[in-house]
Amino acid sequence: MANTMGMPYGLQAMLKEGHKHFSGVEEAVMKSVEACKAISKCTRTSLGPTGLNKIIVNHLGKVYITSDAGTILQELEVQHPAAKLLVHAVKAQQQEVGDGANMVMSIAGELLSKSESLLRDGLHPTEVAEGYAKAAKNCLEYLEDLVEGDNKDLDFSNVSQVADRLRGALKSKQNGYEDTLAPLVAQACVDVCPDNKQNFNVDNVRVSKLVGGFVDQSEIMQGIVVRRKCEGTVSCCENAPVAVFSQGVDTSSTETKGTVLIKSAQELKDYHKSEEKELEEIIKGIADLGVKVVVSGQSIGEMAMHFIERYRMMAIKIPSKFELRRICRATGAQAIPKFIVPGKEQLGQAQRVEQVEIGGNQVMLIQQDRRVGKVATIILRGATDHLMDDMERAIDDGVNTFKALCKDARTVPGGGATEMELSKRLAEHGRKQTGLEQYAIQKFAEALEVIPLTLAENAGMNTTDTLATLRAQHAQGNSRLGVDSVKGELSDLTQQHISDLFYTKYWAIKFAADAVNTVLRVDQIIMAKQAGGPKKPQGQGHWDDQ
Missing domain, CATH: 1.10.560.10 (GroEL-like equatorial domain)
Structure with a gap:
């Protein structure tokens, strides 16, 4: 119907x-x-x-x-x-x-x-x-x-043995470069591999791509490479305690809007001086702890920069919260959510922090002792961005292959x-x-x-x-x-x-x-x-x- x-x-x-x-x-x-x-x-x-x-x-x-x-x-x-x-x-x-x-x-x-x-x-x-x-x-x-190959055949501290197991994965992605990349990836993975191999984290091997040079000029560095310049004039520190702030390094603003009634020019001067004095006390307190490097997750105010320079500290601005997290992991620091004088237990330690030029790029190297550092960075060199992007994908496959080796080292x-x-x-x-x-x-x-x-x-x-x-x-x-x-x-x-x-x-x-x-x-x-x-x-x- x-x-x-x-x-x-x-x-x-x-x-x-x-x-x-x-x-x-x-x-x-x-x-x-x-x-x-x-x-x-x-x-x-x-x-x-x-x-x-x-x-x-x-x-x-x-x-x-x-x-x-x-x-x-x-x-x-x-x-x-x-x-x-x-x-x-x-x-x-x-x-x-x-x-x-x-x-x-x-x-x-x-x-x-x-x-x-x-x-x-x-x-x-x-x-x-x-x-x-x-x-x-x-x-x-x-x-x-x-x-x-058996699990017992592989010595995870032997870089050449590990490189042999990674060569196949790297050759299938970057044929001709496997002999250069395999030892690099193997060394980086072995350096950051924890005692319990099951807990190996692929995020602990970073890649920093710097255009220029040849692929065989690539190298490993224990620590983090940040593609930024330092903010002040201090560009190198040895055995540096590090303070990491996830907020900006500047005068703290109130959570609610406030109004200040100022009746004379003197009161305006005094208000500005009190703000300046409070900022100096915080930065002096940080310097008194022995801190040599201040890492900020947001902007660094001009007045704060003035006092950081006065106390001969290095200032680094890291806008990426992921990069900030990695710096904390590499140095052992805790990210402090407010600009205050931190406790000693919240500070990290870096063996050397310096600004260098690689292939025309100004970069910050935050180096760490191999026994202490948990992050390794492969500084990748190459002719074009596309080549290095593909190299990075090959390295990522190599690092994941190492993680798979940690679970099961058998080969076919x-x-x-x-x-x-x-x-x-x-x-x-x-x-x-x-x-x-x-x-x-x-x-x-x-x-x-x-x-x-x-x-x-x-x-x-x-x-x-x-x-x-x-x-x-x-x-x-x-x-x-x-x-x-x-x-x-x-x-x-x-x-x-x-x-x-x-x-x-x-x-x-x-x-x-x-x-x-x-x-x-x-x-x-x-x-x-x-x-x-x-x-x-x-x-x-x-x-x-x-």
Whole structure:
């Protein structure tokens, strides 16, 4: 009856006008698979040492030139809800490990691509998802058998040993610079690593980028580098007690508005003198404690600056509250919220504070004794801002890899050797299975080959020949053989001290399989009408027009 009168019925009657609804394998699952394949293809070309860079211009107009998949996906505003699931899996990998983002996206995209043929052959999405779940579980068990380096093999105080474990992660981001960056990152991490390695904090390794010079002129400094000049004439202090104020260093203003009635010029002079006297007493009290460096979180008043100069103290202004917090951590000081004479226990200590010029930039070095300091800074030099931004991302991956090492120091062969061996073992396991899930397990095994395939592809090698040779070698028992994409040949990368972390591989396979299973189990996409008026069209087309 409702239909004959032109009124909507069913789901149309239940939801507001303007909603979108997709259902069934063809509309919901296949569309989701297509979207995920597209975003996976975008990042795949950036995998490995010979991966290509992307130029990303975000919504604020900031330009990123990088091959780091985590940064690429973070800056792309992905609209498709299924593709967003893969982006969330990548973010989870970044938070858990800090490296391996591209591996998650590549494996997830390939798994969905392989599932497409199974779905078209008539398998139910649930059967494919269950097969993938079993395959992932077996895969993680086989991964344990491929482990080479052990937790006991690694001496965390030995910089060269730690640098060897970090080299693989740095080479995949900054090929050619790994021999320079690996010892720097290793030294910085070892210096600030606490006795309980589980408590290692990645924020304690800072990067200060100063344009100019070569990358091999980069160096480590115990303490903090502040890209500002000091406020007064005192520009160097040794063994300096430090007072840190989170507020401005100036006359204190009342919390409520007050009115002062002044009847004569003498009263005005006296009022000004009393304010001046109070300020001098506070600064004299700070100087009497032996303080040589005053750090202010806000502006420093002219009168306060006059008295700080009179008592030969150094003044530094730090507008960033995050930077202020790091200075407190590096010196052991407490940030005082009001401009008063602090207690002795609130002061910090710095071995040396000085203003120096590096590459035309005036910077403050707050140096600290290695035994006392909890923060290390890598002073990074380079030709352009974009180069150094990408270097910083590589260093960040290296520091996160050290954190992962603190949790689990085991390693597996690199260059796609691990994935190839897992693929071989999983395929053998799949052939022994019965039921429809065996097809999904076989496809999972094939999907793992995407890593060596992509490494060869990005290096310009013949992918068909490379993959065939690699399969044959692994069948003969050469389980360490992988793709050396820099030399363009197959080799055992462990001989070049390049390996991958077990921890990174474990979570990458786990997150990729979980995200794919979530996408496959979606049978309807229902989107409410977006709030607000009509949106300005962005680019060509929209995901639901595919």
